[in-house]
Amino acid sequence: xxxxxxxxxxxxxxxxxxxxxxxxxxxxxxxxxxxxxxxxxxxxxxxxxxxxxxxxxxxxxxxxxxxxxxxxxxxxxxxxxxxxxxxxxxxxxxxxxxxxxxxxxxxxxxxxxxxxxxxxxxxxxxxxxxxxxxxxxxxxxxxxxxxxxxxxxxxxxxxxxxxxxxxxxxxxxxxxxxxxxxxxxxxxxxxxxxxxxxxxxxxxxxxxxxxxxxxxxxxxxxxxxxxxxxxxxxxxxxxxxxxxxxxxxxxxxxxxxxxxxxxxxxxxxxxxxxxxxxxxxxxxxxxxxxxxxxxxxxxxxxxxxxxxxxxxxxxxxxxxxxxxxxxxxxxxxxxxxxxxxxxxxxxxxxxxxxxxxxxxxxxxxxxxxxxxxxxxxxxxxxxxxxxxxxxxxxxxxxxxxxxxxxxxxxxxxx
Ligand code: HEC
Numbered sequence: 001x002x003x004x005x006x007x008x009x010x011x012x013x014x015x016x017x018x019x020x021x022x023x024x025x026x027x028x029x030x031x032x033x034x035x036x037x038x039x040x041x042x043x044x045x046x047x048x049x050x051x052x053x054x055x056x057x058x059x060x061x062x063x064x065x066x067x068x069x070x071x072x073x074x075x076x077x078x079x080x081x082x083x084x085x086x087x088x089x090x091x092x093x094x095x096x097x098x099x100x101x102x103x104x105x106x107x108x109x110x111x112x113x114x115x116x117x118x119x120x121x122x123x124x125x126x127x128x129x130x131x132x133x134x135x136x137x138x139x140x141x142x143x144x145x146x147x148x149x150x151x152x153x154x155x156x157x158x159x160x161x162x163x164x165x166x167x168x169x170x171x172x173x174x175x176x177x178x179x180x181x182x183x184x185x186x187x188x189x190x191x192x193x194x195x196x197x198x199x200x201x202x203x204x205x206x207x208x209x210x211x212x213x214x215x216x217x218x219x220x221x222x223x224x225x226x227x228x229x230x231x232x233x234x235x236x237x238x239x240x241x242x243x244x245x246x247x248x249x250x251x252x253x254x255x256x257x258x259x260x261x262x263x264x265x266x267x268x269x270x271x272x273x274x275x276x277x278x279x280x281x282x283x284x285x286x287x288x289x290x291x292x293x294x295x296x297x298x299x300x301x302x303x304x305x306x307x308x309x310x311x312x313x314x315x316x317x318x319x320x321x322x323x324x325x326x327x328x329x330x331x332x333x334x335x336x337x338x339x340x341x342x343x344x345x346x347x348x349x350x351x352x353x354x355x356x357x358x359x360x361x362x363x364x365x366x367x368x369x370x371x372x373x374x375x376x377x378x379x380x381x382x383x384x385x386x387x388x389x390x391x392x393x394x395x396x397x398x399x400x401x402x403x404x405x406x407x408x409x410x411x412x413x414x
Contacts, residue, residue, distance in 0.1 A: 004190065006083050011192035013076050014093075014180055016200045017100055020069050021173060023201065024107075027062040028166075031055070035114070037162035039155060042116035043218040050215055063213030065204035066108050067308070070234055072200060073101040077268070081287055084280060086271045092179040098268055099176025103169055108234055110165040116158060117216035119312035122229035124161070125153040125361060129227065130242065133349065133359025134254045142357070152357040153224045216311035222368060225361040228314030228387060230306035237294035240302030243391060247301065250393035251348055253359060256297070264290045303389055315388065329412035337405030338414070344395070344402065354410065360392060367411050376407035 034055060036045045049055045077097050080086065086094040109127070113120040132142035132151045139151045148156025184192075231239040241256035267274075267286060275283065306312045342352055350356070354363035370376065375386065380403055383390035395403075 006079075007190035008193060010076075010079060010083065010085065011184060011190045012197050013072070013079065014097070014184060015192045015194070015197040017069070017073055017076060018177060018181070019197060020065060020072065020201060020204075021100070021104075021177065024062065024065050024069065025170065027058050027065065030058050031062060032166060037114065037159055039116060039158055039219075042114060042158060046115040046117075046215055050212065056212065057208055060208035060211070060213045061204050062111075064207040064211075065201075066104070066111060067234075068200065068204050069104040070101070070108055073097070073104045077101050078287075081271075082284065084275075086283075087275050088272060090183070091272050093183045094272055095269075096176050096180030096183070099172065100180070103173045103176060105234065106169055107165060110161040110169070112232060113158060113161050114165065115215050116219050117214075117311070118219050118223050118226075118314055119214070119216045119229050119232075119306060121153065121219035121223040122226050122314055123232060123235075124157060125224055125357070126227045126229060128153050128157075129357040129359055129361055130253070130257050132357050134258050138254075138358070152362055211309050214307070214309050214312045216313040222365060225357065225363070225365055226314070226369075227361050227391070228389070230312065230314060230389060231303060233305045233308065236302045236305045237298040240297035240300065241294065243301035243303070244297045246391060246393060250345070251359075253391075260293070330408055333405055334408040334412055334414070337402075337407065337409030340402040340405050341409055344398065344406070346406070349392070353414065363410055364414065367413055371411055373404065373407035373411050376410055377403045380406065 031049060034045060034049050034052070036042060046059075049059050080094060080097055085097075113124045128142050128146045129152065131145055132138050134141060142151035143149060146153055146157050147160030148154045150156075238257055238261060241260055242253045243256070245252040245254075245256035267290070271283065278286075338353060341347065341350075341354060346354065349358055349360035350363050351358050354366075356362055370379075379386040379390075380394070380398065381396050382394045383392040384394070
């Protein structure tokens with residue numbers, strides 16, 4: 001393609017992105033008047049929104065538009081990279097595009113929680129747990145993300161994320177967008193194709209007319225430390241990366257979710273400075289290698305991702321069917337179990353006594369869900385036998401005595 005054509009295409013694409021962002025803001029603002037961002041009211045206000053006119057359409061548009069934005073803004077970064085658009089003096093355009101993608105992604109991540117359904121809450125709980133599992137500053141980062149002074153999902157998390165969704169992210173966006181606008185319109189190097197720039201909007205509009213956005217069952221406090229959510233499509237490569245490293249060593253997951261995405265981001269951020277040192281082909285190969293990595297780990301380890309519409313409720317494993325749950329707890333056995341729990345590496349991911357999310361969920365509420373010691377024993381030996389999508393490593397060789405003790409400890413209040 002001729003350079004001028006590429007220039008026009010990129011200019012058109014960035015105008016299209018800005019139009020979509022502006023419409024997303026308008027839709028978000030409209031919805032915010034009907035939505036209440038507290039655990040008590042979020043889900044019921046979402047139900048009202050989905051049952052109302054024109055609210056339902058606007059909400060669906062907001063949902064589909066967000067997905068299109070992520071894909072489009074990423075594609076924009078890829079095209080800019082292939083066209084060498086990161087080279088000086090185009091810093092602002094490059095960083096503006098990265099910022100747009102980053103914002104689109106964070107809007108999606110935070111927005112996913114707002115309906116406060118099981119999928120949203122459990123996804124956020126997993127994200128907090130993953131952050132807390134990082135060996136350096138994990139707890140601090142998780143506290144920052146989860147709000148309410150805790151490193152795990154809590155009552156305050158929804159309000160915290162809604163604030164980010166409504167105020168902080170739009171602010172960051174404005175900075176990024178202004179950078180892009182500034183470059184594109186002040187220099188007037190190339191003109192965009194205005195008609196073409198409007199076309200991408202037709203995708204979310206038509207999707208919104210025909211396919212409603214998802215809304216699952218209302219989350220309860222029990223979902224705050226359940227990790228059963230199916231992976232969302234946009235976290236699918238990260239999930240694959242987590243699982244790939246988990247399969248190498250049970251405490252290496254953070255390399256997949258922290259180190260590698262961190263290196264990828266760092267590469268994109270310093271690219272304008274690297275560009276003097278490495279050839280274009282080197283840049284493309286490095287970028288291609290990251291893409292290939294995320295694609296492969298996604299395919300081989302990412303598992304099935306949540307449907308884009310419907311309830312997306314986590315698939316609940318087989319529930320205990322025996323009456324064993326009603327049996328009184330053997331306190332002496334449970335006390336031994338507690339020691340086993342802390343000595344056998346469980347506390348590495350579940351915190352001492354299972355009270356803290358550190359890659360795995362806190363377990364202090366599991367007794368309200370699973371009361372049967374058989375369930376625990378089977379789960380610990382082979383988590384996938386009870387929860388198909390489980391990311392916990394199994395302990396197939398653990399002695400029966402320890403399994404029984406740990407099960408006794410976990411199946412009662414502790
Ligand atoms: C490498 C980190 C890691 C280690 C080590 C680990 N777990 Fe887990 N565990 C997880 C993750 C992640 C989940 C959430 C996924 C799921 O629910 O299947 C989980 C879930 C669980 C659950 C299910 C909670 C529920 O409510 O359904 C139990 C019970 C549990 N772990 C017990 C243990 C015990 C006992 C040990 C030690 C023998 C242990 N775990 C070791 C990561 C870990």
